[in-house]
Amino acid sequence: MEKETKKELLKDKFVEEITNGVISGRYPIGSKLPPERELALKMGISRTVVRSGMAELAANGVIRQLGRQGCVVVDYRVDGRMPIVDAILTSGGELSKQILDGYIGARILVESETARLAALHRSNDDLYHMFFIIREGYEVEEGDIKALAKQEFRFHKQIAIACGNVFYPIFINSMENTAIRLLEELYCKNMRKQDILKLQEQLYEAIQEKNPEKSVQAMENIFYHRRP
Numbered sequence: 001m002e003k004e005t006k007k008e009l010l011k012d013k014f015v016e017e018i019t020n021g022v023i024s025g026r027y028p029i030g031s032k033l034p035p036e037r038e039l040a041l042k043m044g045i046s047r048t049v050v051r052s053g054m055a056e057l058a059a060n061g062v063i064r065q066l067g068r069q070g071c072v073v074v075d076y077r078v079d080g081r082m083p084i085v086d087a088i089l090t091s092g093g094e095l096s097k098q099i100l101d102g103y104i105g106a107r108i109l110v111e112s113e114t115a116r117l118a119a120l121h122r123s124n125d126d127l128y129h130m131f132f133i134i135r136e137g138y139e140v141e142e143g144d145i146k147a148l149a150k151q152e153f154r155f156h157k158q159i160a161i162a163c164g165n166v167f168y169p170i171f172i173n174s175m176e177n178t179a180i181r182l183l184e185e186l187y188c189k190n191m192r193k194q195d196i197l198k199l200q201e202q203l204y205e206a207i208q209e210k211n212p213e214k215s216v217q218a219m220e221n222i223f224y225h226r227r228p
Contacts, residue, residue, distance in 0.1 A: 007052075010045050014053035015060075017043065019084060022062055022073055033063060033071045060084050085178050103182070108223045110171065111156060115203060115219035117163035119212040126162035130204050133158055137197045148193055149183035155200055159219075162207070191225070199225060 021027045033039070036054070040047045054071055057063045061079035063071045076084050085103075118126070137151045153176060160169040172179075183191075203218035 007049060010049045011053045011056070014039075014043060014045060014049060015056050018053065018057055019060070019062055022076065027073050029073050029075050031073050032069075033073065035070060085175065103178075104223055107175075107179075108220060110168070111159070111223070112216045112219050114156075114160045114163045114165075114168050114172075115207065115215040116212040117165060117168075118159045119207045119210050119215040121164035122162040122207050122210075126158065127204075127208055129158050130155065130162070130207070134197060134200050134204060137193065137200070140193065142193050145184050145187045146180075148187055148196075149180045152183055152196060152200070153179050159203070159207070195225065196222070 018027070018033070022029075027033060033054075034042070036047050036050045040050045043050075054063065054065060058065050058071075059081065060083045061074065061076055061081045062084060064074050064079075065071050133151060133155045137148070137155075140147045140151060156179075157169060157172050160172045163169075199218070199222045203215060203222065206214035206218045
């Protein structure tokens with residue numbers, strides 16, 4: 001079991017290394033990756049680990065496997081899957097304004113709809129969970145950035161659950177690592193606990209009132225508040 005866990009960790013590190021290389025341009029779109037043997041020697045891992053990592057990279061839409069011809073880097077904007085979102089946003093260094101705006105814009109589009117639907121379909125149980133999560137936020141210390149980021153993610157996930165469409169919470173869940181890491185960074189820069197909790201309360205009240213237009217506006221206010 002320990003051997004399998006170590007192999008999985010090595011594979012994850014390999015996948016992260018290659019993905020970051022594609023994002024940074026070290027492995028340009030359309031180029032071939034080095035052969036398995038060369039990558040294994042360079043990274044100090046087995047060819048079995050490299051082969052497993054290549055299969056995951058192909059599933060994530062980062063590369064295409066061409067059999068004996070090797071692996072070619074594809075355009076992740078066309079073929080990429082959700083796991084590459086985390087790599088793009090957490091690949092190191094400052095996030096470009098284009099990437100940050102694109103991420104927030106996509107979240108606004110999806111979560112404005114979850115807020116609208118939650119206002120129409122929420123149950124009393126949904127309201128209870130939202131209220132409890134907000135209360136948890138007030139109990140978190142101001143400087144505990146990780147706890148604050150996790151609290152906000154849980155709040156957004158609960159709204160997705162309340163909307164009545166099973167696919168929205170699954171979509172939000174798929175971005176958990178990305179969302180929490182980005183929130184931690186933004187809390188360090190320009191977000192205060194009291195401000196964000198007040199915005200959460202406004203969204204909660206709009207959903208409680210079953211007002212879809214007000215709920216959409218409240219959700220958009222949360223995201224616009226995050227912009228640097």
